[in-house]
Amino acid sequence: MRPDLLSDLIRALATGDWDAVDILLAEIGRPGWGGSLYLIGAAFAVAVGDHFGDASTPNDVAAFVSTARAEHQVGDSLPTLEMEGLIRAALGEPELIDNISGETALDVELFVLVYLLRMKNLTPAELDKLIAEAEALVARVPAPAPRQKRSRWRRWWLRRRRHDQ
Template sequence: MSGSLGDVVAQLRSAIDTLQSAAVVAHRAQSDAEEANAHYAQAARGTRHPELTGAVTESKTAGEKAGKLARLISEAADRIGDYSNAIAPGSAPATQPSDSATPSGEDLLAETVERESARKNVASFLSTMTRKVEDVQDNTQKSVAAAREAFTIIRGPQGPSGAHQPGTTTPMVSPPVGQRLLNEAPDAAGHLLIRGMARRDWGTVDQLLDGLETSGWHGGNQVIGAAFAIAVNDRLAAGHSPTDVARFVAETRTQFPGSESLPALEMEGLVRAALGEVGLIDNLSPETALQMQIVFLGKLLQDRDLTETQLEEFIADVERTAADYL
């Protein structure tokens, strides 16, 4: 196969994979809408309340439209597959029925169970970390110092204080604006730090940490903890093993050589705690835990390379989760 034809086939294959993934999402949306419709219909029995009857109609329409969308997407993937096979026989899987992307009931149940397990893991981890932080007096200075050390590890020796990595933008907030924001809404610091970490905007990170030393860091440990726990549960499936965790920790230490100063076994224990084994961090200090969480979060965010929309969705999920522990 020539280089140019190979490139075309690779692009077609990528398009097929993307469409098939979108079809699965649409089918799941259809299942969710149909389930909601059944609940609304049950609740609306014996009543003509306009909001309930409207919800029944709207959920039914949503399910129908999601099903139609899934079918059209699947058909589009099939057509592209047919074309790919026409120009390069065998380059794409044989056309499947348009409903082949529909996840089975077992798949949907497994996904629901996994999501619920992840939520419980995050809640248990945050409850434990919140209790540890509350037992420490004057933790702002210690937390900010631990955060500085962690960010130094992430950006490495080539990124001095206030430096930007290639491709990053100017700081998101100027020093006066950043300080005023922290004074008026200190909870926003976590949001901005996560964004700065994801975009490798070290100038903004440094400015925020300077401001936090003065204004205090209300809820900082909870916000970082929520971000870390959510991201690590997304990364490691429910069926993870201690070997999977050890491999993830080893990858992190390789990616950020400065993290070798952190104890490997405690790093593994922290990850496993976020995955449900909270007893493993009983003897871990809040400052060390915070430092490790930021380092892990740096890897997880860099590996995922979130789009702007995905980053905002992630931060919104973090803030909703952390709010229960502030």
Template sequence: MNSPEMVEYIRTMIRGDHEANDRIEARLDEIGWDGFPALLGAVFYFAVNKRFNERTSPGEVMRFVADMRAAAPAGTPEIDVNAAETLIRAAVDPDVETAIDPQMAGRIQGLVILNILGNGAVNDDELNELLTDAAALASRVN
């Protein structure tokens, strides 16, 4: 079960509100992160499907991943390029097989979410709707 704190954690991450994000992270460290991977995966799914679809070429996905890695701030953990491309393709095509280390998948999902939804790419209403949909999906998965 994902908590309202987890949804807020992702919201503050997307909005770049580092102070609130740190505060919520400390709270989650106390109460637990159970259900967070499912919520992050659901937000990732909706974010990717907002940007890509089944007609997206492999080259477009490759360019997105390359641009995302190039724009990552110094100190951002390195991500596996092939794993990132596979996860993005799998979000739009359920037939794509994924066998990716969960920790790497989480890093990729977070970075992709920031690149698609961050920097004002979505307004508050769009973000609220996406997070509500993702929380509902994640609660069905858990």
């Protein structure tokens, strides 16, 4: 397993290098990959925090979700309340993710992450900074126990993220 695989995926998503995205996703999907997707969630949280800041309201989040869904065809297939809940969880309301499936969470995190990265049009240095911050977040969080629910781990991680800002 290449340790920088998810970092490379985030860079490819940010730059719209869809051929690289396809190759990286195929590598992630191979049996025996053994990695975790925590970096995607961490990058999502960093990008959301950078975009919204501390003064956002639930109405700001709802307007953002409405715009993002309207601008992109795939956004229509994602559940609005779950999108709002994940964003608001990253902004300090982690209890909103309790009933969101891992699959839905990953779909929403990827959609919002790509939307924000493409909207911001980050320089390579800014993108490296975002990825480094996300990697640092992941490094500080203990891995969940095998039977621990992902949502419990995510609540802890999101609280920690909010506390560290």
